[in-house]
Amino acid sequence: MSADNDTKELGHEEFDPIGTLVLIGIYFLILVGMWIFTYFIEFLGNGPTVIG
Amino acid sequence: MNIHTYEKIWLIGALALIVGFIATVTYGAAGAGVAMVDASGGTIDANAVTDDEDFGEPRVEQVGENEYDVYVIAQQFIFRPDTIVVPANSTVTFHVTSIDVIHGFQVVGTNVNTMVVPGQVAEITVEFDEPKEYGILCNEYCGQGHHDMEGKLNVVPEDEYGGESE
Numbered sequence: 072m073s074a075d076n077d078t079k080e081l082g083h084e085e086f087d088p089i090g091t092l093v094l095i096g097i098y099f100l101i102l103v104g105m106w107i108f109t110y111f112i113e114f115l116g117n118g119p120t121v122i123g
Numbered sequence: 124m125n126i127h128t129y130e131k132i133w134l135i136g137a138l139a140l141i142v143g144f145i146a147t148v149t150y151g152a153a154g155a156g157v158a159m160v161d162a163s164g165g166t167i168d169a170n171a172v173t174d175d176e177d178f179g180e181p182r183v184e185q186v187g188e189n190e191y192d193v194y195v196i197a198q199q200f201i202f203r204p205d206t207i208v209v210p211a212n213s214t215v216t217f218h219v220t221s222i223d224v225i226h227g228f229q230v231v232g233t234n235v236n237t238m239v240v241p242g243q244v245a246e247i248t249v250e251f252d253e254p255k256e257y258g259i260l261c262n263e264y265c266g267q268g269h270h271d272m273e274g275k276l277n278v279v280p281e282d283e284y285g286g287e288s289e
């Protein structure tokens with residue numbers, strides 16, 4: 072096996088880390104879901120609330 | 124500058140998240156009417172709370188058709204009055220102050236929660252729609268009896284309300 076076979080040139084958009092994108096997408100959805108739960112259900116849903 | 128498509132996606136996503144956080148908090152304040160505890164209650168001489176015309180007799184006082192003022196003294200290790208009774212479908216303003224150390228005043232399981240600082244009056248307004256029995260807790264460590272410091276808040280049906288408070 073020569074050194075030439077181990078090296079591959081990639082263009083900018085050819086680099087395609089789809090796994091990373093999916094992983095970040097999952098993290099993002101978890102974050103949004105937890106925010107919705109924390110704010111709208113835990114906080115706003117826990118009435119009565121201070122209004123003044 | 125050449126930014127990779129995926130990188131653009133998560134840059135925009137991160138910005139949208141921040142905008143979303145701020146938008147929901149803005150909605151809470153402007154739409155849902157959630158208020159923060161502020162300094163509107165003013166100050167009081169912590170050594171002369173019992174001489175104050177409002178706090179001299181901690182009580183529930185009707186101030187409007189469905190509006191009530193509640194004056195509460197927090198002290199080691201009780202709340203006065205111990206049991207607060209208000210009717211349902213009412214707007215209740217709690218005025219809470221301390222005569223000794225820092226206490227907390229929390230209606231358990233709700234967002235009704237404030238620090239009680241000696242020399243300051245914590246003023247919070249709450250709407251009670253349904254009859255329900257709540258506990259009140261001190262949630263600031265205030266001494267060796269802190270864990271026993273509790274009160275009751277009874278929101279009773281309107282026709283059962285007689286203005287009593289113990």
